[in-house]
Amino acid sequence: MKQFLNYTNTSQMNNESTQAKVVAFGELLLRMSVTNGFRFTQANEMRIQTGGAESNIGLYA
Known part of the structure; x- marks a missing residue:
């Protein structure tokens, strides 16, 4: 399964421009x-x- 995490730096995880998609x-x-x-x-x-x-599905986008 592909992971859709796009973090340039762990210190930027709370930055609004950082994108995270979890399925x-x-x-x-x-x-x-x-x-x-x-x-x-x-x-x-x-x-x-x-x-x-x-079907139990969780989505965070």
Whole structure:
């Protein structure tokens, strides 16, 4: 994962011109399902959905 920290000097960390972007992903879950009662090995297509509470994302920009 790339880190997006742009500090020229640690003494400038509180300076307004210094930029910091932090992105964190945790517990990213997917629901994979096939239609018509097929098994995964029998199906030709699969639906992939994300859940609302199942995706915990933190962002600081």
